Amino acid sequence: MATVLITGGTGLIGRELTKKLTNKGHIVNILTRSPKKSNEFLWDVKDNFIDKDAFNNVTHIIHLAGAGIADKRWTNKRKKELINSRVKTANLLFNKIQEYKVPLKSFISASGIGYYGAVTSNKIFIENDKPEGDFISKICAKWEKAAFQFEEENIPVTILRTGVVLTKKGGALQKMNTPLFLSALGDGKQYMPWIHLNDLCSLYIKSVEDKNFTGIFNAVAPEHQTNESFTKILSKVINKPMLPFNAPSFVLKTALGEMAYILLKGSRVSSEKTSEFYTFNFPDLKSALNNIYNGA
Template sequence: MNTILITGGTGLIGSALTKKLNDKGYRVHILTRSPKENNEFRWDIKEGYIDKDAFANVRYIIHLAGAGIADERWTDERKQELVDSRVKTANLLFHKVQEYQVSIKKFISASGIGYYGAVTSDKIFAENDAPGSDFISETCVQWENAARQFEHINIPVTILRTGVVLTKNGGALPKMNTPLFLAALGNGKQYMPWIHIDDLCELYIKAIEDEKFTGAYNAVAPEHQTNESFTKLLGKVIDKWVLPINAPSFILKLVLGEMACILLEGSRISAEKTSEFYNFKFPDLRTALNAIYND
């Protein structure tokens, strides 16, 4: 079986994807700053270094690396880190693939639905729509452009613009499922495009196994949910009280600053193009949440 090189392989998505790839018989190499396992190899962006052995027999690269968008308040320094952790890492991979003359079949990169901008509108955004103009959309544009460099050396590229990833042990759900109660955010009318982590992992595997699955795709489930409807359904599934009063926008803005936009704004994202290639295992939120909490 082919060897897959993954950046961000120890993170939420990378860990789940690595397990699925191993179960299917793929060999996985992981780039990390502090290797601990036999399949982990050192890289350092500041040094411009990647262990050459990481590329041994590699035929696909999956680029998941990137500092957490919502992990810290967006200072100027943090914003630069969010960009560099995605763009400079892709640039380094691009240069090392050429330097080491690595013959890969495809470069597969994460991106975000933030590409379309933090807006709430009646529009359903599809892959051919123009990007937004805020910080996150501009970050996604730079991220995708860095990935598309590989097309210049005749390596196909697949980009997955990912929504809120649902899994029990990390990501958004544990943050929403607070100890005492649940609450919608702001007016609750903003949409929350989401995807079950199993479907997301299968899309990455699809990108490996289907040579026609190239270009940009929205990695979101086909069902649309607002923040309010999402929160109410989550409350029903886990049998927890949902506050009748939403968390006020001004408090979120006060606490989170500019970052509050990713919680308070959101439009519907089309899964139509993706669904032409892939049948979602969890196309609706109730099924996804029941699988996470009750199976």
């Protein structure tokens, strides 16, 4: 069994992943700024500090830490925070791995489909496509560059470029289940690559258990949905009417600023490479939402 050190372990994905790893017999250590449990250890990026005991017998690191992309408006200060919370934390982990000579079997990092940019196009993006170069793309590119430095120590790296994560408590669905967002956003034609939380956790577990599952993978379900079609299916599953009019782009841009573009733009992202290694439990949106809301 593996001993896995998780950053961001107290977040939405981290909590569920910790539970699933533990249920499979793996040991999980968590880095947090306020340790409360026996498996939680202090880290402080500003002071370049990580409790050395956090690395005891650690075989894998899963790096989930990062300030929420859509939590606040993108001021210049917030933009720095979004990058630093991902890149500086990865750099700190790398430095401590070298300092403590931790014999890692792999480094596994989150990333986002934002790597391909906030664009709506006919293209279906695959893992070896180049980043778009807008802000959301720059975040992901720097995030991934920080992860790949572990290869300098001959440590295999796995990166999961994640779409909209679907779960009942928290995350995108909780925000969408509101009057404004239970309507198509803008023209509604932008795509919304998504993944059920259970499938995402299973991909992280596969990253730990399968030494051949290395490199970059799109963590998105095989089925493509536009914002409009996604919202229609959601409204039916939760039995709430979808608003008969779209939320105007200018309203979102006024309310959210530059961040609005990640809601108003979006292209299809391929899961073909990922599907060669993994069979999705929830490959279509209807089954995913029925499981989340109805336990079906």
